[in-house]
Amino acid sequence: MSKAKIPAATIIRLSVYQRYLKKLLARGVKVVSSNDLAKQANVNPAQLRKDLSYFGRFGVRGVGYSVSTLLNSISNILGVMDERTVVLVGTGPIAQALIRQPGFSQQGYRFAAVFDIDEKNIGQEFEEDLVVQHLNELSDFVKENPVELAVVAVPSDKTQEVADRLVECGIRGILNFSPNRIKVPRGVSVQYVDFTILLDSLTYNISRHKKEEEEQKEEKAAFPKLKWGREHSWPVVQSNNTMA
Amino acid sequence: MSKAKIPAATIIRLSVYQRYLKKLLARGVKVVSSNDLAKQANVNPAQLRKDLSYFGRFGVRGVGYSVSTLLNSISNILGVMDERTVVLVGTGPIAQALIRQPGFSQQGYRFAAVFDIDEKNIGQEFEEDLVVQHLNELSDFVKENPVELAVVAVPSDKTQEVADRLVECGIRGILNFSPNRIKVPRGVSVQYVDFTILLDSLTYNISRHKKEEEEQKEEKAAFPKLKWGREHSWPVVQSNNTMA
């Protein structure tokens, strides 16, 4: 445990651990080892222990981790003990899909209001008890309801403007569904959900894998009788990279 | 340039560069420096040059990069020159939102078919010219249409089963909207779109930032007259972490 800088990847993993701990808890499992939990989360056990060690000591040597205790500790670290309120900005298909996503509320996020800047959408009933308000009203809304998180799903060219307004109103974390990189002041965090970038990365992996196979074939053709020699495994496409 | 291992983060960044190059091209800009492009993409200029250097030499010293040439080169590296066909699995709100996303086709991804495993959705007209088929038919579909990419938006507990079937049919890249970590054989890549993990990470950033401010305040209270001494900038929440 220390006050060192915590890798962003560690936080992401904590969130993954948390999810698997919830499953274990639901299954009635009381204790889990770093080995077992790491296997489920698809990471190295040492990694998991290291991740936890940034924040304290949560296990018992020779035994493992109490599922419920560790789950609590991680929730505490992440700051996700209590329900968090979120505002949604945008009313397009993505926004509509998001608000119907059960995952958010399961994880303690509650959409408290929906805003838009496109006049023609204002006043429309978005979900039961959720009427679309103009972004101008956010500042009043924030005074009544303490919100720090916003999910933004507006057209790319509006994203920066929306972000500026949000920050002005006190929003400190933005989940941005537009691919546009936005500028925010210090102390405000942004995370991007960028589908096509991920598809591009998959595309690259696939084409690289093909090229490697071809090269391997060529090599075999060049030395067809070579039976010994380099017998190592070939460098291969990584199967699972999370990063997000 | 070399045959070294390419960081996954480099590929992600290439995709970002590509997007900004498209914008520059549309604006009629002919030449761009690593400095300018890097600033837009929110990365270090050396980083950008390094990223490119893995694949070759694309610029002219003293001048910069030809926007159109670099755009082409990057598209080539990523393997996104031609249109890529994608199948969608799932028919829920997320799936419906995705298929209406203009971003995909802008980037050259075309949804060629929609599948589901839930019988009650089969046969429904999902989009114009797109009728939901049963996943059983994927294998036949692949024989006619070469597809290697799948976007999966099915309930968590079905994800592994679906993934297995996809891999069996020859799919080599999966964009998974369920938070469940899935197991796939070598040579198959998976990327996760996991909203709540990103929100958790934002939550953590916010609460950490608050704690730091408190500590700073306490410190000031403890040494109210301390004017000199440590004058460095405080470790602060990172504002933009992409990772995805």
Place this chain on the structure above:
DNA sequence: TTTGGTTTGTTTATTTTTTAACAATTGTAA
């Protein structure tokens, strides 16, 4: 008790990634 098998927490080593630095090129203007 004591011994042996487990499993953590932490330190150390390794690997990977990022950043900085700078020589090599290029275009431009005196």
Place this chain on the structure above:
DNA sequence: TTACAATTGTTAAAAAATAAACAAACCAAA
């Protein structure tokens, strides 16, 4: 032509992240 300013490609240094290794601590069984 020559000198200068700009900018790349690449090497070297620094920083960060991951993985390995192992002592410390625990439990259970003999």
